[in-house]
Amino acid sequence: MSTLDKITVLGGGVLGGQIAWHSAFMGKTVVVYDISEEALDLCRGAHGQYAAIYLAEIGASMQDVADARARLTYTTDLATAVAGQDLVIEAVPEIPEVKTKVYAEMAGLLDAHTLIATNSSTLLPRDFAEATGRPDKYCALHFANLIWALNVAEVMAHPGTAADTLTQITEFAIEIGMVPIPVHREQHGYVLNTWVVPLLNAAQTLVTNGVSTPEDVDRTYMIVNRGAPRGPMGTLDVIGMKTAYDVLAYWGVHNDDQQMRANAAYLKANFVDQGKLGLQSGQGYYSYPEPAYADPDFLSVPQISSASDIAARAMLT
Template sequence: MAATRQRLSYTTDLPTAVATADLVIEAVPESPDVKTAVYKEMAGLLPDRTVVATNTSTLLPSDFASATGRPDRFCALHFATALWAMNFTEIMAHPGTSQETLTAVTEFAVEIGMIPIPVRKEHGGYIVNSWLVPLLNAAQTLVTNGIATPGDVDRTFLVNGARFGPMGMLDMIGMKTAHDVLAFWGDRTGDAQMTANAVYLKEHFLDNGLSGVQTGKGYYEYPGPAYERPDFLAVPGLDAVPSIVSRTLPD
């Protein structure tokens, strides 16, 4: 591990970062314009052999293939949040992706201890986000519209034995990414509630410098979020009944 760490380097200079890379994984903000600009800037800096993969959460690789300047050596390689605990990655091609590229990224996934999940055709949201985004959007709607507290939303999920609920997931994903996804798809589909949920995240978190786990506070405070405490799912005492009833009564 010590030797491995010594081989790692970090830089904010793009030409330096990609000059000798065999594989580049793009993980910039979930904005088509931002991603396209990065690909175009990077295209002339890469060695001919370099394979490029996008870690986009909901966008399609075909949207960016031409901007990379190497469509045959480009595909999607989407990692889950908290990949040290959820060790899978989704692999998705676009029509111009070569078999050699898919072989290279799949071997890379296996070599770093990931379970490679093949996505059989291009699909916005891959597999995991196709069900995760609707789940998180529905959970956020309950909070945005004042129907339930974040903690109570998560309690209804955690009783099934999950490690964290939808609001905890939002904290882990990060409010910036969650906002960008909801804002983009709310606008694309004309979903007014999804757009309202994006506005809620912006006004309650991003505008206050809060992004979830990354900043130490989102719906919960970190480390040691409330949902990890033994009493989070405890049956309340009878003395809690008046407080519960007061929150149940219509305004």
């Protein structure tokens, strides 16, 4: 059993909010930190949505939900957020400069025993270890979106991570119902995003370059992966357009990948700049709570009367 009972989540965005809610639901006392009251209000609203999901989908009781809410607090004061905590999970934007700044600001505020884990999607913990001020107490713990159903938590060290840190972090993951996935070597993207990011980038390329519609990209994926609840474009909505943009923009520049930069620009212009953040805001490639890919007829063989319209879309322009 771990001793990590008092948790702080830095960043109440899409995945940070999920981590905070689920940890509280599983019995941890959780503080959510974000930089503005507006961001915290969005997180509170998301927690209301998660409460309904947990009641409907995982058999939670009203008392379970009330108990989870009672274990959650929210603050814009970093010192208050981290004082006396056992574990801080960093889930701020996937921008190296932002992460480094947060770690540097937090370093002098932590108790001696506090562990830190990054939920970074693609960046290595070694890049921020020194900024934490306690590299031996720092590693990666990366969660998948829809944490209540897709309960993966990847554990990755950097060269200075202590063995006891990894053990406690792994125990914590198990205590909150995750399947811990040990990453044997340092790897950008860990296990999950090493294959997810190329998949999503390839799917976005088809849309950016006008090869296919988002719906047909997802139909193709869902037909050849029967039982998949959504395709790549729907997955972008779940991840959140801001996170997807940050990842593609960073790696597009880092790898001098023109197509990836074009994909990032497409997401920014068509979604991020318009406040269409995906599932979080109710609008991305699909409209929520009833996205088209959830319609029973989404994968059906079309009526023969639609053949001419489909064929017209296949005409080269």
